[in-house]
Amino acid sequence: MAYWLFKTEPDDFSIDDLQALGTTPEPWDGIRNYQARNLLRDVVTAGDEVLIYHSSCKHVGVAGVASVAKSAYPDPDQFDQKNKYYDPKATPENVRWYRVDVVFERKFPRFVPLGEIKAMPGMENMMLLKQGRLSIQPVTPAEWDAVIAASETDI
Template sequence: MRFWLMKSEPDEVSIDHLAALPQQTVAWFGVRNYQARNFMRDQMQLGDGVLFYHSSCAEPGIAGLAEVASAAYPDATQFDPASPYHDPQSDLQHPRWLNVDVKLVRKTRLLSLQEMRERPELADMRVLQRGNRLSITPVDPQHWQAVLTLLEGAA
């Protein structure tokens, strides 16, 4: 089992949106970075743990726990000219972009970016590294456990 941090802008898909969806599952669409796409394509497996992270908002941070609920498959938004994620260079025979389905495990208190930065046990977590802008990053098992401990300790 692997662990991931997946960023979503809450005005597009928040943890509350996910909780309200049928089967509490959403396609993780709109990823347009090759490294993040490759994580989904080559490394993610059913049941992998996900830290659901709200980004580009007033208070960014981990808002819940989820799991990978499908293998990677073509992201339909790349083919839709009306979508902000449309990619005219991609075609049905050779899709460039993929997504996986993500299923809610549970909403948590918000573990803010600021609080994460203050925790020495998370100091080398990828999402906290300077220059990191990836929407999907691997999470080391010790960071996963530290986040769970922080979430449980203040619940």
């Protein structure tokens, strides 16, 4: 099992939206960055744990946990000309984009803001702080444990 951080804009899809689905797996779609795509396609697998990170919003940070329910498969949106994620260079023989399915695990008792993560000892090498724009990022077990512990601590 590996640990990941998946970014989402909560105005589009939030931890609350995922929670509302209960145990129904949700496609994690719209990934259109090659580095993130390669991680999804080649490394992320069913059973991996995911920090759900709210970005591009007033309160940026980690809101909860999901798990990967289904490993990478071709994102069908790339073939749909009416979809905003359509890619005219993609064909069923030349798949360019992938997605995974995730399922809600838990919402944090306390949201962990980015500023707090930046201030945590030992987090200076976390990919979130080094390469912040990447929407799919690996998380080390120590980073995972630190964020989980912070979510369970009153400040």
